[in-house]
Amino acid sequence: xxxxxxxxxxxxxxxxxxxxxxxxxxxxxxxxxxxxxxxxxxxxxxxxxxxxxxxxxxxxxxxxxxxxxxxxxxxxxxxxxxxxxxxxxxxxxxxxxxxxxxxxxxxxxxxxxxxxxxxxxxxxxxxxxxxxxxxxxxxxxxxxxxxxxxxxxxxxxxxxxxxxxxxxxxxxxxxxxxxxxxxxxxxxxxxxxxxxxxxxxxxxxxxxxxxxxxxxxxxxxxxxxxxxxxxxxxxxxxxxxxxxxxxxxxxxxxxxxxxxxxxxxxxxxxxxxxxxxxxxxxxxxxxxxxxxxxxxxxxxxxxxxxxxxxxxxxxxxxxxxxxxxxxxxxxxxxxxxxxxxxxxxxxxxxxxxxxxxxxxxxxxxxxxxxxxxxxxxxxxxxxxxxxxxxxxxxxxxxxxxxxxxxxxxxxxxxxxxxxxxxxxxxxxxxxxxxxxxxxxxxxxxxxxxxxxxxxxxxxxxxxxxxxxxxxxxxxxxxxxxxxxxxxxxxxxxxxxxxxxxxxxxxxxxxxxxxxxxxxxxxxxxxxxxxxxxxxxxxxxxxxxxxxxxxxxxxxxxxxxxxxxxxxxxxxxxxxxxxxxxxxxxxxxxxxxxxxxxxxxxxxxxxxxxxxxxxxxxxxxxxxxxxxxxxxxxxxxxxxxxxxxxxxxxxxxxxxxxxxxxxxxxxxxxxxxxxxxxxxxxxxxxxxxxxxxxxxxxxxxxxxxxxxxxxxxxxxxxxxxxxxxxxxxxxxxxxxxxxxxxxxxxxxxxxxxxxxxxxxxxxxxxxxxxxxxxxxxxxxxxxxxxxxxxxxxxxxxxxxxxxxxxxxxxxxxxxxxxxxxxxxxxxxxxxxxxxxxxxxxxxxxxxxxxxxxxxxxxxxxxxxxxxxxxxxxxxxxxxxxxxxxxxxxxxxxxxxxxxxxxx
Numbered sequence: 001x002x003x004x005x006x007x008x009x010x011x012x013x014x015x016x017x018x019x020x021x022x023x024x025x026x027x028x029x030x031x032x033x034x035x036x037x038x039x040x041x042x043x044x045x046x047x048x049x050x051x052x053x054x055x056x057x058x059x060x061x062x063x064x065x066x067x068x069x070x071x072x073x074x075x076x077x078x079x080x081x082x083x084x085x086x087x088x089x090x091x092x093x094x095x096x097x098x099x100x101x102x103x104x105x106x107x108x109x110x111x112x113x114x115x116x117x118x119x120x121x122x123x124x125x126x127x128x129x130x131x132x133x134x135x136x137x138x139x140x141x142x143x144x145x146x147x148x149x150x151x152x153x154x155x156x157x158x159x160x161x162x163x164x165x166x167x168x169x170x171x172x173x174x175x176x177x178x179x180x181x182x183x184x185x186x187x188x189x190x191x192x193x194x195x196x197x198x199x200x201x202x203x204x205x206x207x208x209x210x211x212x213x214x215x216x217x218x219x220x221x222x223x224x225x226x227x228x229x230x231x232x233x234x235x236x237x238x239x240x241x242x243x244x245x246x247x248x249x250x251x252x253x254x255x256x257x258x259x260x261x262x263x264x265x266x267x268x269x270x271x272x273x274x275x276x277x278x279x280x281x282x283x284x285x286x287x288x289x290x291x292x293x294x295x296x297x298x299x300x301x302x303x304x305x306x307x308x309x310x311x312x313x314x315x316x317x318x319x320x321x322x323x324x325x326x327x328x329x330x331x332x333x334x335x336x337x338x339x340x341x342x343x344x345x346x347x348x349x350x351x352x353x354x355x356x357x358x359x360x361x362x363x364x365x366x367x368x369x370x371x372x373x374x375x376x377x378x379x380x381x382x383x384x385x386x387x388x389x390x391x392x393x394x395x396x397x398x399x400x401x402x403x404x405x406x407x408x409x410x411x412x413x414x415x416x417x418x419x420x421x422x423x424x425x426x427x428x429x430x431x432x433x434x435x436x437x438x439x440x441x442x443x444x445x446x447x448x449x450x451x452x453x454x455x456x457x458x459x460x461x462x463x464x465x466x467x468x469x470x471x472x473x474x475x476x477x478x479x480x481x482x483x484x485x486x487x488x489x490x491x492x493x494x495x496x497x498x499x500x501x502x503x504x505x506x507x508x509x510x511x512x513x514x515x516x517x518x519x520x521x522x523x524x525x526x527x528x529x530x531x532x533x534x535x536x537x538x539x540x541x542x543x544x545x546x547x548x549x550x551x552x553x554x555x556x557x558x559x560x561x562x563x564x565x566x567x568x569x570x571x572x573x574x575x576x577x578x579x580x581x582x583x584x585x586x587x588x589x590x591x592x593x594x595x596x597x598x599x600x601x602x603x604x605x606x607x608x609x610x611x612x613x614x615x616x617x618x619x620x621x622x623x624x625x626x627x628x629x630x631x632x633x634x635x636x637x638x639x640x641x642x643x644x645x646x647x648x649x650x651x652x653x654x655x656x657x658x659x660x661x662x663x664x665x666x667x668x669x670x671x672x673x674x675x676x677x678x679x680x681x682x683x684x685x686x687x688x689x690x691x692x693x694x695x696x697x698x699x700x701x702x703x704x705x706x707x708x709x710x711x712x713x714x715x716x717x718x719x720x721x722x723x724x725x726x727x728x729x730x731x732x733x734x735x736x737x738x739x740x741x742x743x744x745x746x747x748x749x750x751x752x753x754x755x756x757x758x759x760x761x762x763x764x765x766x767x768x769x770x771x772x773x774x775x776x777x778x779x780x781x782x783x784x785x786x787x788x789x790x791x792x793x794x795x796x797x798x799x800x801x802x803x804x805x806x807x808x809x810x811x812x813x814x815x816x817x818x819x820x821x822x823x824x825x826x827x828x829x830x831x832x833x834x835x836x837x838x839x840x841x842x843x844x845x846x847x848x849x850x851x852x853x854x855x856x857x858x859x860x861x862x863x864x865x866x867x868x869x870x871x872x873x874x875x876x877x878x879x880x881x882x883x884x885x886x887x888x889x890x891x892x893x894x895x896x897x898x899x900x901x902x
């Protein structure tokens with residue numbers, strides 16, 4: 001007979017191993033859903049979620065903004081005056097642990113009149129930042145002779161201590177070649193991190209820890225790295241030996257500090273020491289984390305005499321010594337601590353989950369499941385005791401499952417099928433949902449920057465409906481293929497389908513059931529403008545609706561460019577000669593030879609404004625046109641519009657069935673009440689706002705999705721004036737200044753037909769992009785190996801760097817019949833080598849070759865060129881970098897110019 005103790009043990013085991021209750025079923029990754037809260041955010045830095053659910057976030061130019069979940073509106077809460085030179089600005093944000101009662105908010109920012117940073121406390125009064133309430137807790141100086149690394153991050157621990165991330169304030173390039181920046185020469189102070197990260201009497205390259213007091217001062221808590229009397233180092237220092245800890249986090253359960261350490265650029269191990277690594281660090285207690293003497297798992301750099309370039313001994317992680325003349329603190333430093341997680345640019349066996357590519361490590365929040373939290377969207381128990389880490393450069397988030405003593409149990413990709421566009425800060429809200437700022441695609445101001453919320457959605461989820469139509473415009477009888485492809489139920493339920501049709505514009509439409517098939521083929525015999533609606537229903541009765549227009553009685557004209565062709569070059573000295581071809585069933589054709597052969601009527605080529613070409617000059621590389629394939633780089637609103645039917649009836653700056661989106665933006669964007677009214681019209685449909693043809697309802701989209709779409713439309717502005725050229729043929733001339741500034745020329749041709757009785761006129765369009773002869777290297781269609789570097793300040797351009805032997809960059813479909821030579825803008829302080837241009841493949845025929853000599857600088861770009869033999873047609877060009885003897889650190893490539901034949 002089992003003993004009483006054994007029975008108790010068995011009962012405990014049953015409790016521990018019992019499955020989750022019906023209220024909390026096993027984790028289902030598909031229930032993680034992303035909702036966009038705010039778009040058009042400008043260079044966001046950090047966020048903080050208040051107890052009442054308001055989301056505060058900062059933008060680098062000094063703005064503090066707040067999103068209210070009740071009104072779904074964003075307001076400017078305040079603004080501090082900052083300098084944004086050398087990556088300075090408003091860089092840190094935290095709410096007081098007792099924010100609900102005291103309304104205290106902490107900002108870390110760069111005053112223009114002070115060479116360094118302020119950490120200040122402000123009070124919010126009626127939701128606005130009271131500038132007179134500022135209490136400067138801490139200020140610390142930085143050198144401003146050279147760029148960069150200011151870090152910037154604020155986070156409170158569970159004991160009320162404020163952690164402050166500060167960067168090493170050291171130039172990342174120069175003669176260190178991407179290894180340890182320990183240049184001790186008299187004029188190289190900004191290139192020596194021993195002045196900051198390894199200096200116990202510097203606040204730079206650290207994470208500081210203080211306890212703010214009610215009077216606006218602070219005290220030094222017990223447990224920091226150095227004694228409170230300052231005899232060995234600044235007493236505020238919690239951890240030292242940091243390079244650029246620009247995202248920190250504190251586990252609210254354990255009090256442990258985490259931060260992402262942005263590492264150096266060296267692409268491979270060398271005589272000076274290890275290659276560059278990024279790190280996720282964990283500090284269970286105060287310590288020295290090694291920079292600039294050690295990296296990753298305490299891999300040591302060598303001492304270097306930068307005058308003679310003599311390589312000395314490796315530094316000792318057990319006994320690091322700072323002998324730099326720029327050191328004002330202790331010579332003997334605490335022993336170095338290894339990184340928690342670390343990785344380089346290539347695939348890494350120790351942590352395969354991190355992948356490969358650029359490196360900008362960030363440490364996010366920890367999560368603990370709270371069963372008492374009534375929120376239905378809180379993260380599930382699956383993520384309890386998880387640290388969320390993320391990559392600004394690689395666009396991923398990882399959930400690091402921790403053991404009971406906060407060691408790594410496993411690492412899990414978080415939402416791997418969702419593209420996060422450079423996550424820059426993560427925080428859990430009181431609702432247990434994850435809030436995130438996405439910085440956007442490039443360094444600078446991005447249209448796709450946004451604030452989002454990630455929920456875990458429980459219960460039955462309604463289906464999503466997608467309706468599309470093939471051949472939905474034309475003469476009667478019109479055979480239309482209707483499709484529900486893409487319609488799905490997230491819970492896997494079987495759906496019922498019902499297609500209805502009614503005439504658009506009817507005040508009280510009487511829908512007619514057309515079919516209950518998923519993808520029916522139907523014939524419309526009567527002329528008219530119809531709304532065809534798909535309704536799908538799951539077994540629980542949840543519904544979703546999608547609509548498509550069908551226009552019967554008039555065929556849309558077809559338009560094409562006879563010249564120029566998409567992808568041709570443009571030159572400032574040569575006019576762009578365009579010629580259009582238009583064919584329309586009712587109106588005829590502009591090709592008179594075709595008219596003679598087929599008997600079709602001839603279009604009157606002199607008819608005013610029947611055909612036109614809009615010319616727009618764009619910056620950057622050629623984009624994918626709206627209405628084309630969805631790009632990962634597209635803002636969320638544009639992605640949703642491309643997947644919907646928006647571009648069937650609207651163009652950005654040209655006339656179709658509905659008004660150009662630019663005109664909509666110009667009319668409404670400055671009206672604070674217009675957005676919600678537009679959302680309502682898009683969702684429910686409208687008539688008479690812009691013309692006779694009604695806008696069909698779009699109830700297949702959620703209110704949040706439509707808000708994203710409308711917000712994208714409102715954001716549109718003309719980068720430069722759109723010039724209109726009437727007629728089927730014409731010349732377009734650019735000034736030298738226009739041609740120099742334009743990254744591309746967009747030509748959009750349009751032809752508006754005459755309509756057919758009551759059926760409105762339709763517009764056919766065609767678009768071509770003309771490219772500049774000078775193409776930025778980082779805009780290559782494929783980059784095999786090199787990294788995009790630069791862009792640290794407003795004056796720094798981007799380029800391809802970290803180039804090794806056999807790396808390449810591919811440029812698609814270059815019209816080589818318009819090219820006489822290739823010009824490469826290069827520089828090298830490394831190995832140098834040779835650039836080859838190869839035709840069609842990485843091992844294709846060599847059509848150009850140019851040597852790249854070492855010029856001793858990574859910044860002094862100059863041109864090298866090579867003629868090419870005459871080539872016919874368009875080809876993919878592979879630019880291949882070669883130096884079999886030295887292999888690594890060959891050169892930097894800024895641009896490739898496809899010069900015309902002389």
